[in-house]
Amino acid sequence: MPPQFQQIPGPPSGDRKRRRAVIAGCVTAALAVLAAGTLAFLHSNDGQQSAADSKGGSSPTSDPLMSRVLLDVSAPKEDVEDVEQESRNGEGAWLTSTSYVTGEPYSIRSYDLDSGKPIWTLPLSGDSCRASKDATSKGYVAVVFAASKKPYTKCTQVAVFDILHGRKIWQTEVAPASDATRGLDLSVAISDNFVAVGWSDDQSHGYAVDTGKTVWDSPPPGCGYEEYLGGSTVTGLSWCDGEGRYKVTTRDAKTGKPSRTVQLPDDVGYPYLASADPLLVASYVGDQDNQLDANRIWTFNENGSVKTVIKADQYVLGCRSGIGTGCSAFVATEDTIYIGTRRKNLTSGNDMAALDMQTGKRKWTVDGAGSEEWKPLRADTDGVIVFCHAGSNREGSGVSHLAGTDGKQTVLLKQPSDFAISDTTAQMAPADMDDPILYADGRLAFHRNYGYWRDTPMSYVLTIH
Numbered sequence: 378m379p380p381q382f383q384q385i386p387g388p389p390s391g392d393r394k395r396r397r398a399v400i401a402g403c404v405t406a407a408l409a410v411l412a413a414g415t416l417a418f419l420h421s422n423d424g425q426q427s428a429a430d431s432k433g434g435s436s437p438t439s440d441p442l443m444s445r446v447l448l449d450v451s452a453p454k455e456d457v458e459d460v461e462q463e464s465r466n467g468e469g470a471w472l473t474s475t476s477y478v479t480g481e482p483y484s485i486r487s488y489d490l491d492s493g494k495p496i497w498t499l500p501l502s503g504d505s506c507r508a509s510k511d512a513t514s515k516g517y518v519a520v521v522f523a524a525s526k527k528p529y530t531k532c533t534q535v536a537v538f539d540i541l542h543g544r545k546i547w548q549t550e551v552a553p554a555s556d557a558t559r560g561l562d563l564s565v566a567i568s569d570n571f572v573a574v575g576w577s578d579d580q581s582h583g584y585a586v587d588t589g590k591t592v593w594d595s596p597p598p599g600c601g602y603e604e605y606l607g608g609s610t611v612t613g614l615s616w617c618d619g620e621g622r623y624k625v626t627t628r629d630a631k632t633g634k635p636s637r638t639v640q641l642p643d644d645v646g647y648p649y650l651a652s653a654d655p656l657l658v659a660s661y662v663g664d665q666d667n668q669l670d671a672n673r674i675w676t677f678n679e680n681g682s683v684k685t686v687i688k689a690d691q692y693v694l695g696c697r698s699g700i701g702t703g704c705s706a707f708v709a710t711e712d713t714i715y716i717g718t719r720r721k722n723l724t725s726g727n728d729m730a731a732l733d734m735q736t737g738k739r740k741w742t743v744d745g746a747g748s749e750e751w752k753p754l755r756a757d758t759d760g761v762i763v764f765c766h767a768g769s770n771r772e773g774s775g776v777s778h779l780a781g782t783d784g785k786q787t788v789l790l791k792q793p794s795d796f797a798i799s800d801t802t803a804q805m806a807p808a809d810m811d812d813p814i815l816y817a818d819g820r821l822a823f824h825r826n827y828g829y830w831r832d833t834p835m836s837y838v839l840t841i842h
Contacts, residue, residue: 403765
């Protein structure tokens, strides 16, 4: 599965196509109830200005899967009231077994998963520009940020933070202001050994995760800057002028040197590194200038040859340039891609499908009903965990597990039908899944990295506990 989440401790199959109809709401047609699990996963405003404030939460019920609002963090006031001011960012969101950690303007903050109260705050010298989607097995994350709080300051600083213990491990200058970016094309990734940062103008940098020592400071020979994904090691996507094509390079987990290179086919237009393990690349076939999404998924054999090309015109991939590497609206295991279909119109819902990685054909489909919209959150060894929104002020929204073999649905968390709650989660869960939505152990967490709206929270957590 793609390395989007790692388990960490708290501080000290058939081929036949199957269809399952959802009769009355995303989470009301399940045939069995499964405990939400015991594993905790990590994925993807000054501290004095935002408070964790539970608003609109439901009262306790006899249903053990009915959730309540644990955390409701307001968006930065300046960003929603002063459109002339440069918007501030709160990049990054990670869920541990005891806390929910998010980026906030000029800081990183940890919230307790039982009380919703802040645990610690780590200040940043300036606006956050990009953060790693992953966290290491030690609970380390990487953040690139500006050196000062002055508007339009470039992203020159990179640091590693320990989110289990609330401390900064190291910080260094990734580039002088003359060579730095303001964040639009910035890519940041982390593995247990390396932090990787890349942006245009041939800027690619790798650091030892524990010390900040430089491991590499240029892209592979003959190639431009790399866009990165983390996980077990660092994988990069780069354009290589000498050969006129894109390449995907996997870095050796010990040395950081390129250990495997896959040359992408010539018909791959503007590519997105959708997953590192398994290796998946998405692109738009047709208009080669289209960089707004993708309509094809390439899978690869171990020797780097193309295994299959999956036509994905009817699916939502969530691939967008300018937000870092990756496609945020589908997830995968070694043999299956879990992905939602496009909505037929503004009032209709969508379906959730499992695609065979070998053939590209559907294994099964879970049909949406009414205006329900399915969104995959993460894959596991037995299937996929999905969030389904049934619509504002309607019953049926929540989190379910769909079995990998046949799509059988097991409810993990139910969302109250209260309008304030359902309207908030709808606004924080767009179809392309641009912002992180995390689920683990009966807790569903939403976070907006940027682009804050009036009356829409920056962070929002529902819990069944």
